[in-house]
Amino acid sequence: MRKLPNNLTIESTSGVFKPSKLPIHESAIKHVTGKAEYIDDMPEWPNELHIATGQSTEAHADIVSINLDKVRAHPGVIDVIVQADIPGEVDVSPVLSGDLLLAGDFVHFIGQSIFAVAATSLRAAKQAVELAEIVYKPREATLHPKQSLDRQEFVLPTHTIQNGDPKEAMKTAPHTIKSDIYIKGQEHFYLEGQISVAIPNEDGGVLVYASSQHPAEVQKLVAKVLDLPVAQILVEVRRMGGGFGGKESQAAVFSCMAAVFAIRNRRPVKYRVPRQDDMVQTGKRHDFWNSYEVGFSKEGEIISAEYDMVGKCGCTADLSDGVVDRAMFHADNAYHLPNARISGYRGKTHTVSSTAFRGFGGPKGVLLAEAVIEEIAATVGKDPLDVRKINCYQDGKSTTPYGQEVDENVLLPLIEELEASSNYRARREAINAFNKQSPFLKKGLALTPVKFGISFTSKHLNQGGALVHVYTDGSVHVSHGGTEMGQGLYTKVGQIVAKTFGIDFTRVNVGSTRTDKVPNASPTAASAGTDLNGMAALDAVMTIKGRLQEFAMEHFGIAADDFAIEDDVVKLGSGGNAEEMSFPEFVKLAYMNRVSLSSTGFYKTPKIGYDRKAAKGRPFLYYSNGAAVSEVIVDTFTGEYKVTQVDILHDVGDSINSDIDIGQIEGAFVQGMGWLTSEELSWDEKGRITTNSPANYKIPTSADVPEKFTVKLFERPNSEESVYRSKAVGEPPLMLGISVWCALKDACAAVCDHTFSPPLAVPATPEAVYYSLQAAEMFKQQSISKQSVSEQKA
Structure with a gap:
């Protein structure tokens, strides 16, 4: 049991989450019946525009000339942009630099976007981009990782981890083997492709509905591209039809493009990428x-x-x-x-x-x-x-x-079992x-x-936030920084909130992930979604529960240990003098006595740290x-x-x-x-x-x-x-x-x-x-x- 302020505890013994009937995935019935709303299910605005992009046909080349006259003249085309039309920064890289919203004077891969078209239909936009006249001057291309090693062409410096003296130890080994293996990558093949809708607002900002594992990054990059403060961009993600990492960094590109057209034309804009374009234009698992x-x-x-x-x-x-x-x-x-x-x-x-x-x-x-x-x-x-x-x-x-110790003796017993x-x-x-x-x-x-390490290897990403509201009828609303892509994160966070409060799971509603509810959230990745966001939600609940306990102690004159919430019932006092109230009754009483029923929560992963220079x-x-x-x-x-x-x-x-x-x-x-x-x-x-x-x-x-x-x-x-x-x-x-x-x-x-x-x-x-x-x-x-x-x- 973990002790918290006011003698509140969190159970951590085995079997905490083993009720007679586990909650099903919070959207399971909606998925099966077709009621789960994805971005492409949202009703389209009457004046909504649709995007397609003109793509490079060369892997590595200078762009000699571009003629887009026929593109602009195609029926249904409302707007056409090139790199120079982007109002803010062109670079939409997630961490470093080099990922351009639209190519400039040269291209780096076949499929790279050179220009973009907004039209009254996706069909019109797709037809229009085929009419572009682009002249290239090809350069030599590097296509295989072994080539990049031989040519010493790297996107970032090499890193080495070493322990002991491998070369000397190799000399004394009775047997040695030397070989290589080429391991190919993998296409994400999410059921829902890349998609985003951008809607301009009256303040000059934009609301973005994104299919993204990283709403905070979408918000930041849209702001950069539009040259606006981050606070003027609102990003909402209710669910994704799969992500698998393919929507961690690269989903932001599509939101940025939609936002540029939305602001330029003061119209809602949808960028839904056809599967074939998606498979050409988005990255894969690394070979x-x-x-x-x-x-x-x-x-x-x-x-x-x-x-x-x-x-x-x-x-x-x-x-x-x-x-x-x-x-x-x-x-x-x-x-x-x-x-x-x-x-x-x-x-x-x-x-x-x-x-x-x-x-x-x-x-x-x-x-x-x-x-x-x-x-x-x-x-x-x-x-x-x-x-x-x-x-x-x-x-x-x-x-x-x-240099990290594998101090939990699990592997060998698990293998032998x-x-x-x-x-x-x-x-x-x-x-x-x-x-x-x-x-x-x-x-x-x-x-x-398999032994797989859990935490982001970038230390600053190991943080999570949440916002919890308790309403006067005993219902609870939770917002957190994690995104739902079918993996059940919302369900687990709901369970954590219900368990920590001591109430029924059906009382808890986990809302869409929004950047105005939880700011600067880390991506839902590295298998850390429940660890980070669950702990943050738990922190918020414990704050509210602490206030309720203090109120109960003052109002009913009881000791800290005489307050408990179990199975939707609030227990006040001990022995034969104990009172019981339903959770809604008690919450309403607390509200009438001006107790705050809302709190943010925060969690940062402890103990972790990696010295890159020492590689330890x-x-x-x-x-x-x-x-x-x-x-x-x-x-x-x-x-x-x-x-x-x-x-x-x-x-x-x-x-x-x-x-x-x-x-x-x-x-x-x-x-x-x-x-x-x-x-x-x-x-x-x-x-x-x-x-x-x-x-x-x-x-x-x-x-x-x-x-x-x-x-x-x-x-x-x-x-x-x-x-x-x-x-x-x-x-x-x-x-x-x-x-x-x-x-x-x-x-x-x-x-x-x-x-x-x-x-x-x-x-x-x-x-x-x-x-x-x-x-x-x-x-x-x-x-x-x-x-x-x-x-x-x-």
């Missing part, structure tokens, strides 16, 4: 080219590791500094690296600027760690799970390369027996863990952990495969809403599986993205979800003082999908009896699996040939 050298013992224990990680950042920095840092922080994943050097390069390429995606750079680091384990296991001839357990963080092996509950050993034996007698079908099995510190408050066992079956003739069974055990601390958490785990796993199997991003030799629609970019469907899919929660409260001892759940489970990639690799290796670890591309499409199977078969034939020659010589 990474990772090279590694690892030294290890005969048992497979890692002695030394040297990693070079090159992120494909695109043409500008965007959020790449944090993304590459996060990849570096997770290159150890669940494994102790006693001697390590991890270098992260921010590769500049003439492609759309890569951006945040669920997990930030973490999945690229975790996959590198797991790929290394697979290679080590093949070298020493052991089951990869045994190599994982040898290297796993545990007592005596608990310091990360960046899943190993037992999934019958891993028995299934391994059965699969080995199947593979020996099956020449054409091969099965694979893998158990992979504590970037994370705690770690979320999990493990997954995936089983696959592969057709060796075609490379086609099916995921037949998945078992997951995931650590969410003391769950606030287990139904929502399990749903998040299931969804994240499938999205991670999609990244590693079917979702293949491709660009042509000119830098044009060729996977630009649902026809050529394949996300997982319900048919890809295994019939046997079990998710269980690891029952252990967070050892850190998070909100009600819960843990973040949004991002970490995505990396459990890596178990599918490892299982496919295991099935391919079965062709040569696991004497060789055949390379497997990321994503592991059926074609990639086929090539991996061929590599295994070739190794097998070469081994047979060598053995035959050896026998002949003998």
Whole structure:
């Protein structure tokens, strides 16, 4: 129990949020019935304008000339702007610089906006932009992260983390391996595309409805572009139809464009981006080219590791500094690296600027760690799970390369619990027996863990705000800085408020996220939405509850300990003299006695800090952990495969809403599986993205979800003082999908009896699996040939 002023307490013991019936997602029924209102569902204004932009057809070029006469003359066109027409700043970068609302004298990627059109319909705007006459002078383009490394072209300086002496340790290692792995990115493919509506107001400012994970940033950038004070811009976000990081920084561009036209024309403006334009003009998960050298013992224990990680950042920095840092922080994943050097390069390429995606750079680091384990296991001839357990963080092996202690002993117990509950050993034996007698079908099995740090790696973002009002009928309104994109944040914050007050969940209404209610809010990202905003809401509730307690003590003449609110009933006094009042009755009485029933709340994450110069510190408050066992079956003739069974055990601390958490785990796993199997991003030799629609970019469907899919929660409260001892759940489970990639690799290796670890591309499409199977078969034939020659010589 945590003590607060006036002897009020917050329960933190296990099982706090385990009522007989958990609240469902606050918009679940609205989603299913179609009553949930997204921006494109809002009634259009009679004089509303629609936007389209003219896009670059060159990856890297000077603009020699632009003729927009035919564009302006097209029927329905009301306004056309170029960079010079922007009233304020042209740069709309989230952190550094380089992201331009409209290009000027040169372009940096195919699809970059050069000019914009506002018309009476989207069709008219789209038709008009095709009439532009633009002449380019092309320059040489860099398109691959390996090219950026070779040419030393970076958007930001390189950063290195090091502990021990990896080079000396490498010299003494009994075994070493040296290789590289190219890990492709991922398209966000949110169901609701990028969209914004801007409405001018009578004071010269603008109201913006945005589909954004970062309303405060939208507000700030719209103000910069319009050359107005931030206070004249109001941004509201009720919900998004998915975000996954794609609406953290890059959604602001569309709001800025809509706002410019709204102010210029004094008319409401909608900018709804068609899917194909969205997929061309917005950033993806970063590709990474990772090279590694690892030294290890005969048992497979890692002695030394040297990693070079090159992120494909695109043409500008965007959020790449944090993304590459996060990849570096997770290159150890669940494994102790006693001697390590991890270098992260921010590769500049003439492609759309890569951006945040669920997990930030973490999945690229975790996959590198797991790929290394697979290679080590093949070298020493052991089951990869045994190599994982040898290297796993545990007592005596608990310091990360960046100096943070993994002081919560969760990983190994969690792995071993899943190993037992999934019958891993028995299934391994059965699969080995199947593979020996099956020449054409091969099965694979893998158990992979994840250790994911929770906190923004930029320290200043680890803060949250909230505003709570209690009305005289006992109903409660909550505003906070977090945004709802389907993940259940509003529901969890509502539960936290209800639990802390001691009232029924149905009394609590969580309102739209608005910049006039909670200012300067951090983005809803880094899995920190509940941690930050839940704690801020809790802080506001405790302030109001403290006032109510003081009023009760004075009005009823009771001691502090004789005041309590439980199950909507206010208890006043103790023993036989105790009075009881309903919560609405008591609140109305407090109001009549002039007690303030409103409060702001604030929270900042404690203990964290990272010294970038020393490359040491504590970037994370705690770690979320999990493990997954995936089983696959592969057709060796075609490379086609099916995921037949998945078992997951995931650590969410003391769950606030287990139904929502399990749903998040299931969804994240499938999205991670999609990244590693079917979702293949491709660009042509000119830098044009060729996977630009649902026809050529394949996300997982319900048919890809295994019939046997079990998710269980690891029952252990967070050892850190998070909100009600819960843990973040949004991002970490995505990396459990890596178990599918490892299982496919295991099935391919079965062709040569696991004497060789055949390379497997990321994503592991059926074609990639086929090539991996061929590599295994070739190794097998070469081994047979060598053995035959050896026998002949003998």
